[in-house]
Amino acid sequence: MSSPEWKNPVIKWVDTRLPVFSLMHHSTAGYPSPRNLSYWWNFGSLALTVLIVMVLTGIFLVMNYTPHVDMAFDSVERIMRDVNYGWLIRYVHMNGASMFFIVVYVHIFRGIYYGSYKGPREILWILGVVIMLLMMGTAFMGYVLPWGQMSLWGATVITNLFSAFPIVGDFIVTLLWGGFSVDNPTLNRFFSLHYLLPFVLFAVVGLHLWALHSVKSNNPLGVEIKQPEDAIPFHPYYTIKDLFGMSLFFMFFLFFVFWAPNFFGEPDNYIPANPMVTPAHIVPEWYFLPFYAILRAITFDFLWIIPAKLGGVLAMFASILVWIALPWLDRSKVRSARFRPVYKWFFWVLVADFVFLGYLGKMPAEQPYVIMAQLATLYYFAHFLVVLPLMAKLEKSVELPESIAAAVLKKGDA
Amino acid sequence: MRKLIIAAVAALTMSMGTAQASGEYHPDFKEASWSFEGFFGRYDQAQLRRGYQIYSQVCSACHGLRLLSYRNLSDLGFTEDEIKEIAAEKSVRVPHDEVGAELNDDGEFFTREAKPSDRFVSPFPNDAAAIDANGALPPDLSLIAKARIGGPHYVYSFLMGYAEEIPEEVSSQKGFTVNEDKNFNLYYPGYYNSMPSQIYDEMVEYEDGTPMTADQHAKDIVAFLNWAAEPELDERKSLGLKVMLFLLVLTAMLYALKRKIWADVKH
Structure with a gap:
């Protein structure tokens, strides 16, 4: 699918000097996609859509927000009460964060199920992990901005984690705080970074897409495009499919905005931040809960060298960083779980384990939850470090179809 | 639709357990319903006025x-x-008079009558004065209906939750002690609140003929406080209905278009 001969003289003139039209053609009508992508493949473009929605609503929020400990809370309430449609912009932004994580979690686990991280898509996958880390940082700092009780105390708990690192720990924490406690300088730097990071996100998403357009989409069969019949142009087929999915997704998204805007939030964050009063339970936003559970699961010193707190922090970071090694931990030649009868089951156990960790992250740090979190954490790492490498050796996969077209057309005939 | 339900259920289970997160015993919220709840719910203006x-x-x-x-x-x-x-x-404080003086001849701050554009004037000039007068800080109520788990249901249960008798489930808990100086409330975290029960029959005189029962008073004040916390609710839900109707039509049309475009592609 080479670039077309432009007939319109203006388009042709521009395109020879700056090939924007060729670029657009290459990434739409000229971009071959597997013909068999399921609706699980909608979530990538959905994630980009939510990112755009977040940036747009964020820009309007900033016009009315005051990043100062004495005024931040009231300025948010002013947006809610006095700014025209301020409540709508803020509720879209607030729920948008949850939507972003819902969409991205589906996107990630879809990639895990269909082996989308395997060669030649390793860099595509790793860029995805970087995006996830950037999102988590951005979301965490955004949650601090309304300067409610959970903003202040969540920030205190999470930034304190860095003090666990030997030697540099206290230095890092002081640097994050801009002082010796979470206070105005902290709010200011978090605000600055919360505005900056989404643009870094855009850049990494650009790389993610660049890599995608080079290696092309994986698909439910996990068999590469081998011949022209395997592929269809992205436009119009997947543009319309993405648009339909997007419209459906917006109904889900906006249901929360209009009817349950505080469903995902903590009521405590409607209490202005007060350094003198600690909330009874400090819980992070729901999308951090599985990692929070892993953090709290390490209640014991590890090998007498690593104290429990540092162990927890390391385990939490490792639980995401292990995704980077995924392409090399899972050496099975077969991508899609469809043709991996054993892996398929372990995938769902991993999903259940992850959801269970999320539940435990919400529970108080007491028995029996602690031991459950420890077992769930152990299993989480065992899945990646033991089960996957072993399975690559032991599992007998089902025979793969010859090509996408062969599988799709046969199914059609039957 | 199935995916939608699955996602909704997943989201629900993620946020469950909020209520039981504290180990303390509290009964379920008292049964109550308000006009502003539900898909088509709106505030009842007469109730807000009461x-x-x-x-x-x-x-x-x-x-x-x-x-x-x-x-x-x-x-x-x-x-x-x-x-x-x-x-x-x-009356609200004015920073200075026309000539720039900050205090009057008696050494007091200048004041003027409040205007419609002013925020509600709080009963005490500052927290210290409020604590001094009450023994504890009476919280500002602007967001109380959003700032507690259960929202209006909590506030209603709290207002109606003062009890003479301490139930067995509460008193049998480890570490529970009776506090004679404060007021026992079934729903309040820690049980003892500085504010005594405020709700009783005919606590105010209604002019619209609504029965002046304690329960009705509690419901009315909770509705008002919910409005104070979410004044945009009516506008939000009515805009929501329009947006949903639009999206419903748009989604149906996009689906039809998708079917049409994909009609001759086996996939």
Whole structure:
């Protein structure tokens, strides 16, 4: 699918000097996609859509927000009460964060199920992990901005984690705080970074897409495009499919905005931040809960060298960083779980384990939850470090179809 | 649709357990319903006015509503003149007079009558004064209906949750001690609250013929406080219906278009 001969003289003139039209053609009508992508493949473009929605609503929020400990809370309430449609912009932004994580979690686990991280898509996958880390940082700092009780105390708990690192720990924490406690300088730097990071996100998403357009989409069969019949142009087929999915997704998204805007939030964050009063339970936003559970699961010193707190922090970071090694931990030649009868089951156990960790992250740090979190954490790492490498050796996969077209057309005939 | 339900259920289970997160025993919230709940729910203006009557005659002696402005009372059907009158009953501090003096001849701050554009004047000039007068800080109520787990259901249960007898489930808990100085409330975290029960039959005189029972009073004040916390609710839900209707049609059309475009592609 080479670039077309432009007939319109203006388009042709521009395109020879700056090939924007060729670029657009290459990434739409000229971009071959597997013909068999399921609706699980909608979530990538959905994630980009939510990112755009977040940036747009964020820009309007900033016009009315005051990043100062004495005024931040009231300025948010002013947006809610006095700014025209301020409540709508803020509720879209607030729920948008949850939507972003819902969409991205589906996107990630879809990639895990269909082996989308395997060669030649390793860099595509790793860029995805970087995006996830950037999102988590951005979301965490955004949650601090309304300067409610959970903003202040969540920030205190999470930034304190860095003090666990030997030697540099206290230095890092002081640097994050801009002082010796979470206070105005902290709010200011978090605000600055919360505005900056989404643009870094855009850049990494650009790389993610660049890599995608080079290696092309994986698909439910996990068999590469081998011949022209395997592929269809992205436009119009997947543009319309993405648009339909997007419209459906917006109904889900906006249901929360209009009817349950505080469903995902903590009521405590409607209490202005007060350094003198600690909330009874400090819980992070729901999308951090599985990692929070892993953090709290390490209640014991590890090998007498690593104290429990540092162990927890390391385990939490490792639980995401292990995704980077995924392409090399899972050496099975077969991508899609469809043709991996054993892996398929372990995938769902991993999903259940992850959801269970999320539940435990919400529970108080007491028995029996602690031991459950420890077992769930152990299993989480065992899945990646033991089960996957072993399975690559032991599992007998089902025979793969010859090509996408062969599988799709046969199914059609039957 | 199936995916939608699955996602909704997943989201639900993620946020469950909030209520039981603290180990303390509290009964389920008391049964109550309000006009503003549900898909088509709207505020009942007459109820909000009754609630405002209770706030202004009872609650406002100790509790502020600092995030509301007097002009917001137009939502409750008050006319511009009525709002001016209500505001004028309060006075606000002025930083200085026309010539720039900050204090008058008696060494006091200058004040003026409040205007509709002013925020509700809180009953105490600052937290220290409020604590001094009450023994504890009466919280500002602007966001109380959003700032507690259970929202209006909590506030209602709390108002009706004062009890003479301490139930077995509470007193049998480890570490529970009776506090003679404070007031026992079944729903309050830690059980003992500085505020005594405020709700009783005929606590205020309604003018619209609504029965003046304790329960009705509690429901009315909770409705008012919910409005104070979410004044945009009516507008939000009515815009939501329009947006959903639009999306429903758009989604159906996009689906038809998708079917049409994909009609001759086996996939």
